[in-house]
Amino acid sequence: MSAPPDGARNFVLLILDSCRFDSLVAARPRTISRLGEIQRRFSYATWTAPSHYNLLMGLLPHPAPTNVFASAWYQRDLARFEERLGITGLGFEALLPRLWLPTYLRSIGYKTRALVSMPVLNPSTPLAADFDSYESMARHNDLAAMIPRLRFSDDHPTFTLLNTGETHYPYAPPDEPESQWPRIHGVHGVFKRLGAGQLVHASEAPRFFNQDRLDQLRRRQILSIDAVDAAVEMLFDALPANTWVTITSDHGELFGEGGYFGHGPIPHRKVLEVPLVEGLLR
Numbered sequence: 001m002s003a004p005p006d007g008a009r010n011f012v013l014l015i016l017d018s019c020r021f022d023s024l025v026a027a028r029p030r031t032i033s034r035l036g037e038i039q040r041r042f043s044y045a046t047w048t049a050p051s052h053y054n055l056l057m058g059l060l061p062h063p064a065p066t067n068v069f070a071s072a073w074y075q076r077d078l079a080r081f082e083e084r085l086g087i088t089g090l091g092f093e094a095l096l097p098r099l100w101l102p103t104y105l106r107s108i109g110y111k112t113r114a115l116v117s118m119p120v121l122n123p124s125t126p127l128a129a130d131f132d133s134y135e136s137m138a139r140h141n142d143l144a145a146m147i148p149r150l151r152f153s154d155d156h157p158t159f160t161l162l163n164t165g166e167t168h169y170p171y172a173p174p175d176e177p178e179s180q181w182p183r184i185h186g187v188h189g190v191f192k193r194l195g196a197g198q199l200v201h202a203s204e205a206p207r208f209f210n211q212d213r214l215d216q217l218r219r220r221q222i223l224s225i226d227a228v229d230a231a232v233e234m235l236f237d238a239l240p241a242n243t244w245v246t247i248t249s250d251h252g253e254l255f256g257e258g259g260y261f262g263h264g265p266i267p268h269r270k271v272l273e274v275p276l277v278e279g280l281l282r
C-alpha cells in the first residue's frame, strides 16, 4: 500500500436513500445545514443500484449544467475531489482504466469502507469491489447504528460510504415500531420482499393511489429527517477533525406527481431531483 499524499483527508459520503430535495429543505435540518447550503442537484439515475454505481465512479449529482459537453463536465466535476480530499491530480485520466473511485483511492493510500442499508447494495454485488470493508446493516433505517462501526486511522486517510434508509419507504425513524408503519396495499409486500432480497412481481405493484395517503407519506419522509439529523450530529462528533463530508441522495421519490409513487421505472424530473450538502468538518 502506497503512502498517502501529504494533506489527504478523510472523506465521508452519506447517501440518504430516496430523499427528495424539497423534503430536506422542508425539514430544515440544523446539523446537516452546518456543512453549507442545501444545493439542488440531479441524480444520473432513478433508482438505487445504478445511482450508487455512478456515485462510486466519482460522479456526484449534477446541477444540470447547460452549454457544456458531458466529458468536459465529468472532468470538471471529478476535479472537485481535489478540494474534498485535499490532494492534487484527480481527474478522468487518473481514474482510468477502471473508472472506480475506491480503486483509485486505494492506489493512493486510502482505506475504503462502506456500510449500506439497502438489499440491492449488499456485499455480494459488484458495487463492493475494491472496498477494504463493505457491510450490510441489520436494519434499513438506522444511521446512528453505523457510528460505532466506523474505522479511522492516523496512518492513512479513509473513504467511507454510508447508505441509510430512514428516508426510504416507509419513511420510518429507527425508534418507530414496525406495527406503526404505514400500509399501502401492494407496496408493503414489495418492501418486505425486497428486504428478503427477492424479486418484485408486477402483480404486487400497488393498484391505485390515494392522494391523501401519498401526502401523508410525503410528510413522513420530511419528519424522518429529524432522526437523520440527530444521527448526523452524533456522526459529526465521532468523525476525526479535518474530514470532508458530502451528504446527498441517490434519487428522489414521487408522491403522486404524474401518477407515480416511489422511484425506479419513472421518467419524471422529480425522481432525479436530489439535495447535496457538503463541507469540511474542522
Ligand SMILES: [Zn+2]
Residues within 6 Å of the ligand: 017, 018, 047, 048, 049, 118, 250, 251
Ligand atoms: Zn435508493
